[in-house]
Amino acid sequence: MEITMEYYLVISTIMLFAGIYGFITRRNMLAVLISIELILNSVDINFVAFNRFLFPGQMEGFFFTLFAIGVSACETAVAIAIIINVYRNIRNIQVKNLDKLKD
């Protein structure tokens, strides 16, 4: 059986919406962060699949993926540092405890 581009796109779309769902419903900040990673990875799959199947002559999509991976690593590093800082201040990382600033 040949694996066409649609298979990759279905996977990446499922990952995107799983990520959005997780971002909204998860109670733990680390789980929220993992959901964001799911979104970013779905983008990477998209880029690579488009580049491989639609525009095999170029490298733009591959390069974009490399940069996106690097940038998302920075984002995760900063986010985890901030989450650790929150943990030091209030001794847990549940989203519901971040309620001091509100209307």
Add this chain to the structure above:
Amino acid sequence: MGYSNFLFLKEELSLIAVMVILLVYDIFGSKKSLNYFHPVACVLFLAHTLLNLFPSEASEAFGGMIINTPMGDIVKTILNVGTLIVLLQARNWLHSEAVLIRRGEFYFILFSTLLGMYFMISSGNFLMFFIGLEMASIPTAVLAAYDKYKHDTAEAGAKYILSAAFASGLSLYGISLIYGTTGTLYFADLPAHIDGSTLQIMAFAFFAVGLFFKISLVPFHLWTADVYQGAPTTVTAYLSVISKGAGAFVLMTILYKVFGNLIDEWRTICYALIVLTITVANLFAIRQQNLKRFLAYSSISQAGYILLGVISGNELGMTSLVYYILVYMISNLAIFGVIGIIEHRTGKITINDYNGLYKTNPRLSFVMMLALFSLAGIPPFAGFFSKFFIFAAAAQEGFYVLVLIACLNTIISLYYYLLVVKAMFINKNDTPIETVHSDAYTRISLVACTIGVIALGLISAIYEQLGTFSFGI
């Protein structure tokens, strides 16, 4: 292609030079010489601003990755001036007990966000744009969480980084769909491939979320009030003017250059967003007591007005948008300067605390009054002219109903800005804030802002000069 391409990155290189010098100074400077760190940083940054004061010719470098336009250079200069004022106002906070030990990082992180905005402004490719966007927003989260022993700042940082990462993820998904439908990421090649298919419209909607988030328009504004309230006041000032101004300008250039063919679609989106943003933010601003939160909602509604320049899509729109950013920046920084110094000396931040401020601090309350009048758009201050031009730009394209709604909202905003003025000048208070003596840096910044608020509107040459560099669709 040779190394000569780097010559087109004049602003970026001189900013990197400032950053490196400050970093080396911070690491190797003796304890005694570090006393001069802040003045040296201010002088170096002033030199950088003066060096790049005037726009250079339009140019292209690195095979179209970097596109410099004279208008982009002007926006960079405006951002430089704003950052300089923020830097002047930051001194008190940076020299306080809790922050002093890691003061050096502040400059480096601040300037790297500015560098990210430079790249964003002169990007000619979605890859460059994305790197600039992330470079501008990730360090901002660090700045928002800078006071690491305070619960408020930790919470603000966490909220900012999580929602910023989410928004940039969605934005990236949009870019990937754009790549899939067109096969290129260069701004110069894209318009020929954008034909308005359904998938492209969806891609555009996903992509725009990232920038709408950055300039905090209403369905994407939920982080704004919390982050502005929790972050240190200096950082709030930076967030509310510099990163918002850069975001608005970049949104405009990308809509013009890349999505010019989808103008009907994005006009509809912008129309709805403007009405929502201005109205909702104004209604929420009325019921705020905390001044930083109040200014957060005020800045959301100002972002709605800024978008009026985008929707027009013509040269006048671009001129008035840049002019609006300049005026809004100066007025807002004046207010943040005043509340920053008062918060630092007395810890008071609610509107009720400001009752009777005029009795004890006549000059500070006068500056704040001028700036609030300018934000509300009362003539003859600069804010009136910027609002007038931006309304004119939208009306020129026939958006009369939209301009009417915006005008009505100006009246609402006048009400809540005047509430603060009333608290300062009319309300009685038995225990007003004691007399605050500001340091030289804050004084310089406040005087500069006051002159700007009055002069920017009266000197028409500034606006006309901006007009010669702008371009439409």
